[in-house]
Amino acid sequence: MAARPDNTHQARLLRLLRDEGARSRAELGEVVQLSRSKLALELDRLVTLGLVESAGLAVSRGGRRSGIMRVASRVRFVGIDIGATSIDVAVTNGELEVLGHLSTPADVRDGPAIILDQALELLGKLRAKGVATEINGAGIGLPGPVSFREGMPIAPPIMPGWDRFPVLEAMSQELRCPVLVDNDVNVMALGESHAGLARSVDNFLLVKIGTGIGCGIVVNGEIYRGVSGSAGDIGHIRVDDRGPTCSCGNTGCLEALFGGTALARDAVVAARSGRSPFLAERLSETGALTAQDVAAAATAGDAVAGQMIREGGRHIGKVLASLVSFFNPGLVIIAGEVADLGHILLAQIRSVVYQRSLPLATGNLPIVLSELGGTAGVIGATRLISDHVFSGTHA
Template sequence: MTARPANAHQARLLRLLRDGGPTSRARLGDEVELSRSKLAVEVDRLLETGLVVADGLAASRGGRRSHNVRLSPGLRFLGIDIGATSVDVAVTGPELEILGHLNQPMDVREGPVAVFEQVLAMVAKLKHDGLAEGFDGAGIGVPGPVRFPEGVPVAPPIMPGWDGFPVREALSQELGCPVLVDNDVNLMALGEQQAGVARSVRDFFCVKIGTGIGCGIVVGGEVHRGTTGSAGDIGHIQAEPEGRPCACGNRGCLEAYFGGAALARDAEAAARDGSSPELAARLAVAGRLSGPDVAAAAAAGDAAALGLIRDGGTRTGQVIAGLVSFFNPGLVVIGGGVTGLGHTLLASIRTQVYRQSLPLATGNLPLVLGELGQLAGVTGATRLISDHLFSPA
């Protein structure tokens, strides 16, 4: 895609078509507050660029039938979501509908060269399946803070070898298209805003509980990245003064109590000290434990496993309660791998938030699981790059 919208009106029209699909000129006119003649000029210019194509006649609204237009069906966006232990790659069409998706285990600690080799092989596979010949743009999420304008990870604690690596530039060269890089949690929030539970919500945050715990913040419809790109890094907020030692060197951090890493540690301890027969049996077979083991043990009625989930939810709820009082969001979304723990976890988080935050802030506050699961990040990634491309050049 070489064409870009020439002005804010065209950008608005492109986003409307992305989010609403084929639309009549008449309806577009209702949305953008342009005169009929000015609208026609802008739509015609977009048709000339090839970004937009005619799509037949719309249903009658009385009087002459209006012509439908839509985004070029040939537009292709690529979404990449690098987690700590797995990677998702997806190809979308112009309306960010997912045409194909791959998920593979991966270790982010292997560094950017090895990870990109794997990612590019996954991309080649999706291309080979006939989903795309090339891409108009790509978005990529990484599990750490990012200097957003440059697309470079900054001092990411769980990503040794990535500090300062020019992710945006390197990937843009490999893919031959514009690329934007963001923190994975911001992309999860954007994904839920684009196609999930946060549609039409302007102020919300999205807590991702994976190996670690992070938070994507949306203010007035836009991601808030903070002054140095580290906004939402809530895993090291203190949950307990002088509490458990944390890998970061402080004490009492939320991640010292919960998240995939803490949960695995506590589950293995419960297996070994005899408090959980279910977890002990699983540990004997697998040699190690992780979130899904705890979920399965809890589902089998194991009290120790249920206790781990409840305690983790309470700690997470404590921290979220403070953030709700501070930020007064319209919605809180919980997502990430640990949401496999399901409604026991959600119930503990909710109990703590509703008990501890100000009633005025929680009166109408939905606190829900994300809807998009594994696809939230890649959806957010394509939303991010399409927002960029559908902005005035």
């Protein structure tokens, strides 16, 4: 079934039904400026394609009841969010409502064969539950630089073995449906733009602080990827001339000062030195420390942990202040595991940004934590592929 719309009107109708939910024919006619005959024609075609279906009658507005149209209830999109240490897979309907969501810990360094197999396995479990039969498209987010056009990772630092592996090709053959592959940060930004706080904002930034640090850039409602697809790669901006050495070879990179890895490293140091009893206890219990432990310590009132977070917030704030002056966004979202550090971090970032950027740029600039959390990635992935499938941009 080559269920692809073939014109702009159909694309508009599909996106409207996806984002605003079911709508009566009469309402659709008022929103999109089309004659009744044209509207009926295009809707008929979409019904024939199997992308739209009628769903009973609307309540009367004083006369004959109008027929309700919606995205076909059998439409299914798959979102796959591969992180450095986890895999998330979700299945949504045509309105991008999550019907099923599974997650599993995984080490991306195991390579594409193993990791993609695990993702397919999760999808298999969801299918076994009956949430999906046929799949209309799948979006995939990967934790590193991706060539969007080619659908493959390019020299990813934390994903050895993935370099130039044809993820798009492999997965579209496996799933027999359209597939798009993008950077996980971009995918999260799309998720926030679709279902999160950025819904009404055209230009915004999403800063993800996970194992590494990246930034999704949305311009005019669309992901900006730069000329070689590496836009938003802010983890290696230098913030401290005398900082620690980073995996990239330079010193003082943002990521080396406050990524998940850096935070864990500093936490271990603090525990061993005896400056933080809380972290020392955790370390002896579990044998390792993560960003979550630091968050827990700070919440429990541990001074050293609090100081670590404030310090990190200052570094993020410094970089963000520059980017805000440069990009003048309407919103900044902080996301990623480390975002669990919560309001201590947020307060520090806000204070630095508001102090260092010009009033014209910060005057009406909310800086917020992601509301979607772990689902932003998978939702964004389905949004990515649904935009593609609904646009009729043929492969």
